[in-house]
Amino acid sequence: MKKLFIGIILVNxxxxxxxxxxxxxxxxxxxxxxxxxxxxxxxxxxxxxxxxxxxxxxxxxxxxxTFYPFDVSVVQEADKPVVQAHAxxxxxxxxxxxxxxxxxxxxxxxEYNLGLGQRRANGVKQMLLLGGARASQIDTISNGEExxxxxxxxxxxxxxxxxxxxxx
Amino acid sequence: xLLRLFQSVVGSLFLLHISMASAELSIEIxxxxxxxxxxxxxxxxxxxKLAWAIKDVVVNDLLRSGLFRMIxxxxxxxxxxxxxxxxxWQARGAEALAIGSVAVQSNGRIEARFHLLDVxxxxxxxxQAVSASEGQVRAVGHRISDLIYEKLTGDKGVFSxxxxxxxxxxxxxxxxxxxxxxxxxQTVLSxxxxxxxxxxxxxxxxxxxxxxxxxxxxVYIQSLYTNQRMLLxxxxxxxxxxxxxxxxxxxAIVLTRDGSSQIYLVxxxxxxxxxITFSGEIDTEPNFSPDGQYLLFLSDRGGSPQIYRMPxxxxxxxxxxxxxxxxxxxxxxxxxxxxxxxxxxxxxxxxAMQDFQTGQMELLxxxxxxxxxxxxxxxxxxxxxxxxxxxxILATVSSDGRVKQRMFTRSGDAREPVWGP
Numbered sequence: 064m065k066k067l068f069i070g071i072i073l074v075n076x077x078x079x080x081x082x083x084x085x086x087x088x089x090x091x092x093x094x095x096x097x098x099x100x101x102x103x104x105x106x107x108x109x110x111x112x113x114x115x116x117x118x119x120x121x122x123x124x125x126x127x128x129t130f131y132p133f134d135v136s137v138v139q140e141a142d143k144p145v146v147q148a149h150a151x152x153x154x155x156x157x158x159x160x161x162x163x164x165x166x167x168x169x170x171x172x173x174e175y176n177l178g179l180g181q182r183r184a185n186g187v188k189q190m191l192l193l194g195g196a197r198a199s200q201i202d203t204i205s206n207g208e209e210x211x212x213x214x215x216x217x218x219x220x221x222x223x224x225x226x227x228x229x230x231x
Numbered sequence: 232x233l234l235r236l237f238q239s240v241v242g243s244l245f246l247l248h249i250s251m252a253s254a255e256l257s258i259e260i261x262x263x264x265x266x267x268x269x270x271x272x273x274x275x276x277x278x279x280k281l282a283w284a285i286k287d288v289v290v291n292d293l294l295r296s297g298l299f300r301m302i303x304x305x306x307x308x309x310x311x312x313x314x315x316x317x318x319x320w321q322a323r324g325a326e327a328l329a330i331g332s333v334a335v336q337s338n339g340r341i342e343a344r345f346h347l348l349d350v351x352x353x354x355x356x357x358x359q360a361v362s363a364s365e366g367q368v369r370a371v372g373h374r375i376s377d378l379i380y381e382k383l384t385g386d387k388g389v390f391s392x393x394x395x396x397x398x399x400x401x402x403x404x405x406x407x408x409x410x411x412x413x414x415x416x417q418t419v420l421s422x423x424x425x426x427x428x429x430x431x432x433x434x435x436x437x438x439x440x441x442x443x444x445x446x447x448x449x450v451y452i453q454s455l456y457t458n459q460r461m462l463l464x465x466x467x468x469x470x471x472x473x474x475x476x477x478x479x480x481x482x483a484i485v486l487t488r489d490g491s492s493q494i495y496l497v498x499x500x501x502x503x504x505x506x507i508t509f510s511g512e513i514d515t516e517p518n519f520s521p522d523g524q525y526l527l528f529l530s531d532r533g534g535s536p537q538i539y540r541m542p543x544x545x546x547x548x549x550x551x552x553x554x555x556x557x558x559x560x561x562x563x564x565x566x567x568x569x570x571x572x573x574x575x576x577x578x579x580x581x582x583a584m585q586d587f588q589t590g591q592m593e594l595l596x597x598x599x600x601x602x603x604x605x606x607x608x609x610x611x612x613x614x615x616x617x618x619x620x621x622x623x624i625l626a627t628v629s630s631d632g633r634v635k636q637r638m639f640t641r642s643g644d645a646r647e648p649v650w651g652p
Contacts, residue, residue, distance in 0.1 A: 169600075173603075178485070178513035181491065185491065203487075216600070
């Protein structure tokens, strides 16, 4: 399963860090979590590096979202192989961590949707744990309906918003 | 189910636009109260610039309530009750008349003296001096409106109260505090991450709210006087839905630190966190009864989101809403006899009210994207988030469903409104 690969991992890590950067509020606030500076990529000591299957676009691991019917938080059959692949990867890479972000469509109160998004993320977490991942590798949060990918009032849009994102 | 829709007042339906020259805010009023009191507001004597500014505020306040009809005061300018020729006002159809004078004191304070007269009985209903610091012309106007409203309707006015809401423009969020008519907007917090669920402390000095600035939902409490704030709850997972106890000594919040969304009590300094629901399902949107003894909240423990009630100290919960559809965002009426909430059925969201005694639900709006209702302190108006012309707007409906008002803020979407003290 392992393929040859030259260190793009660090570049991906940097990109992931950048997209997670908390934004400074205008009023004085407790300091947001510091952004971890990834070290500059070291020159590859050898031309051959172990391949990380996470970066294989043909792997199930390339899929990073699970999707749901309306007001449902159970991982759907279609998404189970994806979650199981991530569970296997995490169990084999105990140094890697993921953040599960639950999202909802707008058809509920904001607060109910925060709860529903958290339940979606928790459902994925349970499946990862069953598949061998450790609790310490997994963080779960909910965005409710606050970070919609799509903002039209129709099902084509809503179905994109009902999802859990698996972020390494 | 009793349905009091918009169409039911079609006979007396009219649409009124109030526009104010200096304003970047527009307000529309739809419908009218059952009995509108015809009232004349005479521009005050004294400082004419101030007098007209005050008159504008008072006229717009009274019109927005839907309970008054303005009688033309053209050509008349009595200042003292002795100057009033009652037959003139009777001929114009006025039942009440407001007159007065306004002056700026040497220290800059605005002082207005005003009289409210009963044109039919030819007596004085109220006389009062209202003063405010320099520049607070609108505050003077709102105080006078409150007095007129209280004398002529028997209910307390809410023109001097404030509201809080969230304004969203793209990915930029502002937490805003404003007068109840939308003016005097002040930004409390501005950031590129979501802000949700503002909640007024009972004395109006602080706001609790949910912010995503650290990457997940956490609850802050911020002083509106010093702008200083503190983290109330920042546990792992989701921290949200703050609600103040009426004595201000405790808040109910929702945490997912033990799994699903459950309700906890916490002191305003963040100490003494205690879990009070144990459903393992989603329990959220707690709201204290005016006497502090009970909480209304939302739970999907019965299979769909419905409203429940439980003792505020913890204990067994009782389901309050039944029937088709789902229900969200309960809030007690100020007299504690009922609650307002959000009802979803057939893809539409309505503002609904229910009385504890009858258990009967009444829809107050025609339905759409209407969310997050909250009562004005006098219980006569309900503010909620709505949508019009593809924008999020603030709207109010009278508790009898007859008068509706829509407020368009300058730009962006207005969301998450909550009426304060």
